[in-house]
Amino acid sequence: GAGVSQTPSNKVTEKGKYVELRCDPISGHTALYWYRQSLGQGPEFLIYFQGTGAADDSGLPNDRFFAVRPEGSVSTLKIQRTERGDSAVYLCASSFGPNNEQFFGPGTRLTVL
Amino acid sequence: KQEVTQIPAALSVPEGENLVLNCSFTDSAIYNLQWFRQDPGKGLTSLLLIQSSQREQTSGRLNASLDKSSGRSTLYIAASQPGDSATYLCQMIYNQGGKLIFGQGTELSVKP
Numbered sequence: 001g002a003g004v005s006q007t008p009s010n011k012v013t014e015k016g017k018y019v020e021l022r023c024d025p026i027s028g029h030t031a032l033y034w035y036r037q038s039l040g041q042g043p044e045f046l047i048y049f050q051g052t053g054a055a056d057d058s059g060l061p062n063d064r065f066f067a068v069r070p071e072g073s074v075s076t077l078k079i080q081r082t083e084r085g086d087s088a089v090y091l092c093a094s095s096f097g098p099n100n101e102q103f104f105g106p107g108t109r110l111t112v113l
Numbered sequence: 114k115q116e117v118t119q120i121p122a123a124l125s126v127p128e129g130e131n132l133v134l135n136c137s138f139t140d141s142a143i144y145n146l147q148w149f150r151q152d153p154g155k156g157l158t159s160l161l162l163i164q165s166s167q168r169e170q171t172s173g174r175l176n177a178s179l180d181k182s183s184g185r186s187t188l189y190i191a192a193s194q195p196g197d198s199a200t201y202l203c204q205m206i207y208n209q210g211g212k213l214i215f216g217q218g219t220e221l222s223v224k225p
Binding site: 004033035040041042043044045048056058091093099100101102103104105106107 | 117119144145147149155156157158159162202204206212213214215216217218
Protein backbone atom coordinates (compact mmCIF):
# COMPACT_ATOMS: atom_id res chain seq x y z
CA GLY A 1 0.00 0.00 0.00
CA ALA A 2 0.98 3.63 -0.32
CA GLY A 3 3.13 5.20 2.33
CA VAL A 4 3.10 8.75 3.62
CA SER A 5 3.51 11.24 0.82
CA GLN A 6 4.50 14.90 0.97
CA THR A 7 4.28 17.62 -1.62
CA PRO A 8 6.15 19.44 -2.90
CA SER A 9 9.45 17.64 -2.46
CA ASN A 10 11.28 20.94 -2.76
CA LYS A 11 10.08 24.49 -2.25
CA VAL A 12 12.13 27.63 -2.81
CA THR A 13 10.57 30.89 -1.75
CA GLU A 14 11.55 34.43 -0.94
CA LYS A 15 11.68 35.94 2.50
CA GLY A 16 8.28 37.26 3.54
CA LYS A 17 6.25 34.95 1.32
CA TYR A 18 3.55 32.47 2.41
CA VAL A 19 4.00 28.72 1.85
CA GLU A 20 1.87 25.63 2.27
CA LEU A 21 3.27 22.12 2.69
CA ARG A 22 1.02 19.11 2.23
CA CYS A 23 1.05 15.68 3.88
CA ASP A 24 -1.00 12.64 2.84
CA PRO A 25 -0.87 10.06 5.63
CA ILE A 26 -1.31 6.33 5.33
CA SER A 27 -4.99 5.51 4.94
CA GLY A 28 -6.60 4.69 8.27
CA HIS A 29 -3.94 6.37 10.39
CA THR A 30 -5.65 8.65 12.87
CA ALA A 31 -2.50 10.29 14.23
CA LEU A 32 -0.42 12.71 12.16
CA TYR A 33 2.78 14.48 13.15
CA TRP A 34 4.82 17.34 11.71
CA TYR A 35 8.54 17.74 12.40
CA ARG A 36 11.28 20.08 11.21
CA GLN A 37 14.83 18.88 10.63
CA SER A 38 17.89 21.05 10.18
CA LEU A 39 21.15 19.73 8.76
CA GLY A 40 22.97 17.43 11.17
CA GLN A 41 20.18 17.48 13.73
CA GLY A 42 17.42 15.12 14.75
CA PRO A 43 13.85 16.03 13.81
CA GLU A 44 12.21 18.65 16.01
CA PHE A 45 8.56 18.09 16.92
CA LEU A 46 6.13 20.77 15.71
CA ILE A 47 2.54 19.56 16.04
CA TYR A 48 0.51 16.38 16.46
CA PHE A 49 -3.06 15.72 15.28
CA GLN A 50 -5.39 13.05 16.57
CA GLY A 51 -8.18 12.99 14.00
CA THR A 52 -9.08 16.54 13.00
CA GLY A 53 -7.88 18.24 16.15
CA ALA A 54 -4.41 19.39 17.13
CA ALA A 55 -3.70 17.37 20.26
CA ASP A 56 -0.36 19.05 20.89
CA ASP A 57 0.94 22.14 19.09
CA SER A 58 3.58 23.02 21.66
CA GLY A 59 6.39 22.61 19.15
CA LEU A 60 5.25 25.34 16.75
CA PRO A 61 7.97 28.01 17.04
CA ASN A 62 5.71 31.05 16.75
CA ASP A 63 2.37 32.25 15.39
CA ARG A 64 3.65 32.36 11.82
CA PHE A 65 3.27 28.58 11.78
CA PHE A 66 -0.15 26.95 11.56
CA ALA A 67 -1.39 23.49 10.57
CA VAL A 68 -4.79 22.07 9.74
CA ARG A 69 -6.29 18.65 9.14
CA PRO A 70 -9.94 19.46 8.37
CA GLU A 71 -11.15 15.96 7.45
CA GLY A 72 -8.83 13.90 9.61
CA SER A 73 -6.71 12.77 6.69
CA VAL A 74 -4.60 15.21 4.63
CA SER A 75 -2.81 17.89 6.59
CA THR A 76 -1.37 21.23 5.50
CA LEU A 77 1.40 23.08 7.31
CA LYS A 78 1.20 26.80 6.64
CA ILE A 79 4.00 29.28 7.20
CA GLN A 80 3.36 33.00 6.93
CA ARG A 81 5.96 35.72 6.33
CA THR A 82 8.74 33.18 5.86
CA GLU A 83 12.19 33.91 7.24
CA ARG A 84 15.57 32.51 6.22
CA GLY A 85 15.68 30.63 9.53
CA ASP A 86 12.63 28.63 8.44
CA SER A 87 14.78 26.83 5.87
CA ALA A 88 14.80 23.14 6.78
CA VAL A 89 13.34 19.78 5.79
CA TYR A 90 9.76 19.45 7.00
CA LEU A 91 8.82 15.87 7.77
CA CYS A 92 5.39 14.36 8.24
CA ALA A 93 4.61 11.05 9.93
CA SER A 94 1.46 9.10 10.67
CA SER A 95 0.48 6.21 12.95
CA PHE A 96 -2.58 4.10 13.76
CA GLY A 97 -3.02 5.90 17.02
CA PRO A 98 -1.11 8.06 19.44
CA ASN A 99 2.23 6.69 20.56
CA ASN A 100 2.22 3.83 18.05
CA GLU A 101 4.85 3.12 15.42
CA GLN A 102 5.31 6.16 13.18
CA PHE A 103 5.78 6.02 9.44
CA PHE A 104 7.52 8.97 7.83
CA GLY A 105 7.16 10.67 4.48
CA PRO A 106 10.19 11.71 2.40
CA GLY A 107 9.96 15.32 3.55
CA THR A 108 9.71 18.73 1.91
CA ARG A 109 12.92 20.71 1.65
CA LEU A 110 12.06 24.38 2.18
CA THR A 111 14.58 27.03 1.20
CA VAL A 112 13.88 30.65 2.03
CA LEU A 113 16.08 33.05 0.10
CA LYS B 114 14.15 19.22 31.10
CA GLN B 115 13.68 16.18 28.86
CA GLU B 116 16.77 15.57 26.78
CA VAL B 117 17.85 12.76 24.48
CA THR B 118 21.52 12.30 23.66
CA GLN B 119 23.20 10.02 21.15
CA ILE B 120 26.92 9.37 21.37
CA PRO B 121 29.00 9.14 19.27
CA ALA B 122 27.82 11.56 16.60
CA ALA B 123 29.64 9.51 13.97
CA LEU B 124 31.05 6.00 13.81
CA SER B 125 33.06 4.16 11.16
CA VAL B 126 33.56 0.39 11.29
CA PRO B 127 34.81 -2.33 8.93
CA GLU B 128 32.28 -4.67 7.35
CA GLY B 129 31.37 -7.67 9.48
CA GLU B 130 31.88 -6.00 12.83
CA ASN B 131 29.23 -6.09 15.54
CA LEU B 132 28.45 -2.65 16.93
CA VAL B 133 26.36 -0.82 19.52
CA LEU B 134 24.75 2.58 19.18
CA ASN B 135 23.82 4.43 22.35
CA CYS B 136 20.90 6.63 23.30
CA SER B 137 20.52 8.21 26.73
CA PHE B 138 17.58 10.14 28.14
CA THR B 139 17.11 12.29 31.22
CA ASP B 140 13.43 11.54 31.95
CA SER B 141 12.64 7.84 32.40
CA ALA B 142 8.84 8.28 32.35
CA ILE B 143 8.66 7.22 28.73
CA TYR B 144 5.66 5.63 27.05
CA ASN B 145 7.72 3.98 24.35
CA LEU B 146 10.94 4.35 22.37
CA GLN B 147 11.51 4.01 18.65
CA TRP B 148 14.72 3.55 16.64
CA PHE B 149 14.89 4.84 13.06
CA ARG B 150 17.41 4.94 10.25
CA GLN B 151 17.68 7.85 7.87
CA ASP B 152 19.47 7.68 4.54
CA PRO B 153 20.87 10.92 3.06
CA GLY B 154 18.12 13.13 1.67
CA LYS B 155 15.41 10.71 2.72
CA GLY B 156 12.75 10.40 5.39
CA LEU B 157 13.00 8.12 8.40
CA THR B 158 12.48 4.37 8.33
CA SER B 159 11.22 2.71 11.49
CA LEU B 160 13.46 -0.10 12.74
CA LEU B 161 12.20 -1.14 16.15
CA LEU B 162 9.69 0.11 18.71
CA ILE B 163 9.98 -0.79 22.40
CA GLN B 164 7.08 -0.28 24.79
CA SER B 165 8.02 1.02 28.23
CA SER B 166 7.12 -2.34 29.78
CA GLN B 167 9.53 -4.19 27.48
CA ARG B 168 13.29 -4.57 27.81
CA GLU B 169 14.21 -5.42 24.24
CA GLN B 170 13.02 -6.01 20.70
CA THR B 171 14.72 -7.92 17.89
CA SER B 172 14.40 -7.79 14.13
CA GLY B 173 16.87 -9.73 12.02
CA ARG B 174 20.39 -8.49 12.76
CA LEU B 175 19.06 -5.68 14.96
CA ASN B 176 18.42 -5.78 18.69
CA ALA B 177 17.24 -2.79 20.69
CA SER B 178 17.28 -2.73 24.48
CA LEU B 179 15.73 -0.39 27.02
CA ASP B 180 16.91 0.23 30.58
CA LYS B 181 14.75 2.92 32.12
CA SER B 182 16.54 2.84 35.47
CA SER B 183 19.79 3.94 33.86
CA GLY B 184 18.15 6.12 31.21
CA ARG B 185 19.67 4.20 28.33
CA SER B 186 18.72 2.42 25.16
CA THR B 187 21.11 0.61 22.84
CA LEU B 188 20.79 -0.56 19.26
CA TYR B 189 22.95 -3.58 18.53
CA ILE B 190 23.78 -4.36 14.89
CA ALA B 191 25.28 -7.77 14.21
CA ALA B 192 27.58 -8.55 11.31
CA SER B 193 27.41 -5.04 9.88
CA GLN B 194 27.18 -4.53 6.11
CA PRO B 195 27.89 -1.50 3.89
CA GLY B 196 24.14 -1.20 3.35
CA ASP B 197 23.77 -0.43 7.05
CA SER B 198 25.49 2.92 6.46
CA ALA B 199 23.00 5.61 7.47
CA THR B 200 22.14 7.92 10.35
CA TYR B 201 20.44 6.16 13.26
CA LEU B 202 18.02 8.11 15.44
CA CYS B 203 16.26 7.26 18.68
CA GLN B 204 12.99 8.89 19.69
CA MET B 205 11.33 9.05 23.10
CA ILE B 206 7.58 9.33 23.47
CA TYR B 207 6.56 10.56 26.90
CA ASN B 208 3.42 10.00 28.89
CA GLN B 209 2.89 13.67 29.65
CA GLY B 210 1.10 15.03 26.61
CA GLY B 211 2.71 12.45 24.37
CA LYS B 212 5.80 14.61 23.97
CA LEU B 213 8.07 13.34 21.18
CA ILE B 214 11.80 13.95 21.39
CA PHE B 215 14.56 12.79 19.03
CA GLY B 216 18.25 12.44 19.68
CA GLN B 217 20.59 14.13 17.24
CA GLY B 218 21.54 10.85 15.61
CA THR B 219 24.64 8.72 15.05
CA GLU B 220 26.02 8.66 11.53
CA LEU B 221 27.25 5.13 10.82
CA SER B 222 29.64 4.24 8.03
CA VAL B 223 30.40 0.57 7.33
CA LYS B 224 33.46 0.17 5.12
CA PRO B 225 33.68 -2.80 2.71
